[in-house]
Structures are given as C-alpha cells and as structure tokens.
Amino acid sequence: MTFNAHDLRKLQLPLITLGVVLILATLLYSTTETRKTRLEQLLKVQQSALLQAQQRYQSSGQERDNILKYLPAYEQLIRRGFVGEEQRVDWIDDLRNINLRYKLFGISYDIAAQEDYKPAFPLEIGNFGLHRSVMKISFPLLHENDLFTLLHELPKQNNPPFMVRDCIIERLPGGGRGKFLPNLNATCEIDWLTITEPPRHGGPT
Numbered sequence: 491m492t493f494n495a496h497d498l499r500k501l502q503l504p505l506i507t508l509g510v511v512l513i514l515a516t517l518l519y520s521t522t523e524t525r526k527t528r529l530e531q532l533l534k535v536q537q538s539a540l541l542q543a544q545q546r547y548q549s550s551g552q553e554r555d556n557i558l559k560y561l562p563a564y565e566q567l568i569r570r571g572f573v574g575e576e577q578r579v580d581w582i583d584d585l586r587n588i589n590l591r592y593k594l595f596g597i598s599y600d601i602a603a604q605e606d607y608k609p610a611f612p613l614e615i616g617n618f619g620l621h622r623s624v625m626k627i628s629f630p631l632l633h634e635n636d637l638f639t640l641l642h643e644l645p646k647q648n649n650p651p652f653m654v655r656d657c658i659i660e661r662l663p664g665g666g667r668g669k670f671l672p673n674l675n676a677t678c679e680i681d682w683l684t685i686t687e688p689p690r691h692g693g694p695t
Contacts (some may be wrong), residue, residue: 507566509653517606519652534669542633547569547652566593567650569648570648570649570650571648571649571650571684572650572683572684572685573684573685573686573687574653574684574686575621575649575684576621576682576684577650578601578623579665579671580647580649581601581625581649581682582599584644584647584649585597585599585627585640585644586667588639588643588644588647589629591643592636592639592640592641592643594629594630594631594636594640595629595631595632595639595672596629596630597627597628597629598627598629599625599626599627599628600625600626600667601621601623601624601625601682602624602625602626603623604621604622604623604684605621605622606619606620606621607620607621607622607683608620608682615685616688617688618685618686618687618688619685619686619688620683620684620685621683621684621685621686622681622682622683622684623681623682623684624655624680624681624682625679625680625682626677626678626679626680627676627677627678627680628675628676628677628678629676630660630662630672630674630676631659631672631673631676632670632671632672632673632674633673633674633677634659634674636676637657637659637676637678639677639691641654641678649682650681650682650683650684651689652681652682652683653681653683653684654678654679654681655679655680655681656678656679657676657678657679657680658676658677658678659674659675659676660674660675661674662675663672
C-alpha cells in the first residue's frame with residue numbers, strides 16, 4: 491500500500507490531533523502521578539501526627555493514673571519535710587522533746603550547710619534534686635540503750651529520712667559514780683535527706 495501527497499495531506503490533521511491527544515494524555519498522567527505522590531506523603535504525615543496524638547493521649551492517661559495512685563504518699567512525704575525546704579527547726583525541737591521524754595542528759599548539736607548529695611549506691615529519683623545536711627550530735631549516756639532510744643525515736647517524729655554516718659561512744663572519766671549520772675558520751679553524725687522538685691518550665695515570666 492502506497493501513500494501519495496494527497497493522502498498525506500488528508501492524514502495531516504488526524505496525525506496532529508493524535509499527537510496533541512498523546513501530549514495531553516502524557517501531561518495528565520504526569521500531573522496525576524505527582525498529585526498522587528503528594529497525597530500519599532500528606533497521608534503519611536497525617537497518620538504520623540495521629541499516632542503521636544494517640545501516644546500523647548495514652549501517656550497523659552498513664553500520668554494521670556500515676557498521679558492519682560502516688561499522690562497520697564507524695565503528700566505524706568511533703569508533710570514529713572522530705573520534699574521541699576528542709577525543716578531544721580523541727581529537727582531541733584524533736585531532739586529536745588526526745589531528751590525530755592526519756593530524761594536524757596541533754597543533747598548538743600551542730601548542723602552544716604545543706605549540700606547536693608550523690609549516694610554511692612544506685613538511686614533513681616528522676617529530675618528531683620537530692621540534698622543532705624550533716625548534723626553532729628553529742629550527748630551523755632547512762633548506758634548504750636540511750637543511744638538506741640534516740641535513733642529509734644527520731645524517725646517516729648514525722649521526720650524526713652536520715653542516715654547515721656557513724657557514732658563513737660567513749661567512757662567518761664569517773665564513770666559509774668552514781669546510778670543516775672552519765673557513764674558514757676556518744677558523738678554521732680547524721681545525714682538529713684531532702685529532695686527538691688524539678689524546675690517547672692513554661693510558666694509566666
């Protein structure tokens with residue numbers, strides 16, 4: 491089959507139309523694919539945002555449950571003076587009350603400045619700050635049980651936790667002179683422990 495110039499002229503318009511249609515179809519396909527890719531990316535972003543929102547919601551629920559669960563114990567620690575500012579006056583009053591109640595021979599004390607404390611043993615307290623104040627106490631004893639009485643009663647006075655660093659008991663010169671006179675003297679160092687809440691961000695300036 492052969493084509494002459496007349497036949498080609500007849501086919502010119504259909505060929506041009508076909509070319510235009512192919513070009514338009516190609517552009518439309520390319521535009522559709524680009525739009526599809528963008529929509530898929532947008533869908534992934536929205537799915538990621540939804541997942542993060544769900545995780546935050548679940549986390550907030552867990553935090554709320556933990557707050558409700560541990561709030562009474564936390565409030566008790568605040569009342570005991572373990573959380574917040576240290577209550578030195580209360581410690582001293584408790585020593586005086588124990589001395590009077592058990593008819594000891596007087597207790598002298600000295601409290602060093604508060605300092606940050608990092609214990610040698612593992613301790614996980616999150617963002618809270620742990621502090622200690624070293625108290626040195628010295629008091630005469632009728633016998634060793636007076637020391638045990640003091641160390642046993644201090645925690646009962648609604649005090650914060652403390653650790654006994656060391657105690658030294660020495661016999662007093664002329665000990666045993668009388669039934670109601672001190673025979674020994676005890677010197678102890680105690681770490682009073684307190685924690686402070688983590689700083690809060692985003693508050694009013």
